[in-house]
Amino acid sequence: MPELPEVEIIANQLRPIVEGRVLAEMLVLRPDYIKGIAADHLTTQCMGHRVIAVRRVGKALLLDWDEGGSLCIRLGMSGRVLVEKKTAELVKHTHWILRFDTSDVEIRGVDPRRFGSLSWIVGEKPANMGTDALVLKPEELMARFSGRKMPIHSALLDQRILAGVGNIYACEALYKAQIDPATSTGLLSLEECCLLMEKLHDVMKRSIATGGSTIADYVDVGGNMGHFADEHCVYGRENQVCPKCGGLIKRARKGGRSIYYCPGCQCSGSKA
DNA sequence: CTTGTGCCCTGACCGC
DNA sequence: TGCGGTCAGGGCACAA
Numbered sequence: 001m002p003e004l005p006e007v008e009i010i011a012n013q014l015r016p017i018v019e020g021r022v023l024a025e026m027l028v029l030r031p032d033y034i035k036g037i038a039a040d041h042l043t044t045q046c047m048g049h050r051v052i053a054v055r056r057v058g059k060a061l062l063l064d065w066d067e068g069g070s071l072c073i074r075l076g077m078s079g080r081v082l083v084e085k086k087t088a089e090l091v092k093h094t095h096w097i098l099r100f101d102t103s104d105v106e107i108r109g110v111d112p113r114r115f116g117s118l119s120w121i122v123g124e125k126p127a128n129m130g131t132d133a134l135v136l137k138p139e140e141l142m143a144r145f146s147g148r149k150m151p152i153h154s155a156l157l158d159q160r161i162l163a164g165v166g167n168i169y170a171c172e173a174l175y176k177a178q179i180d181p182a183t184s185t186g187l188l189s190l191e192e193c194c195l196l197m198e199k200l201h202d203v204m205k206r207s208i209a210t211g212g213s214t215i216a217d218y219v220d221v222g223g224n225m226g227h228f229a230d231e232h233c234v235y236g237r238e239n240q241v242c243p244k245c246g247g248l249i250k251r252a253r254k255g256g257r258s259i260y261y262c263p264g265c266q267c268s269g270s271k272a
Numbered sequence: 273c274t275t276g277t278g279c280c281c282t283g284a285c286c287g288c
Numbered sequence: 289t290g291c292g293g294t295c296a297g298g299g300c301a302c303a304a
Contacts (some may be wrong), residue, residue, distance in 0.1 A: 078297095
């Protein structure tokens, strides 16, 4: 599942391939994958324009065009962005293709579950998206938390509060910061917010360095898996031994999501 | 305003 | 070998 680190890797790989190039062809094989704008209108907006920047904000991948506006690529759960030879066979669930001038490869969007989307945005970031998780300062995080009762695990997943964190990095950072996932955000001290942001940065930077977390679907633009999942301490490790305290990692269900945590390390002290 | 729930969707996996 | 059930969850609409 692509979260901030995985999208960052894709953006970095895409940048040298598409930046400065003019879009010569855009194929939308599945018009309902386009959100908030008609598919043919989106195509019109992009065609013939030059990509001046490839950006990542939160979990969104943005292609900025020379005459304004951006193509917003969201990968959802199972989305992939692949760079392939134009002659390569299309894999199942390919929903869109971008072809640039003077290039022998094309960019393809593949997404079996179709939780991702293509859209058109104007401005720095999509509407309702909070500050990027690698940019947000602990003081700002604390300000957004104050007076609220939402559990910290849910808050970290709320893209309006901070953008880019999904379940994997929320669980890992809370574990590293030794914070109970059920803690009400309003009860967190500035010290805890600082520690949490520090650990969030640590795990996400480390993930970027090791190629991201491949659980089931994520691969980079060349189809390569990432290796950060090998370093997960709690995510996907229910009933395994915690390396820090020797207790067992637990999994709690909340809504449709699994929260992985170590009761010994994260629940002994403060509680909500 | 806040917080919680259910839905969209496919493929992998599990037990029979 | 197949077949039904369960699970994964980002982002959004909607309920309380």
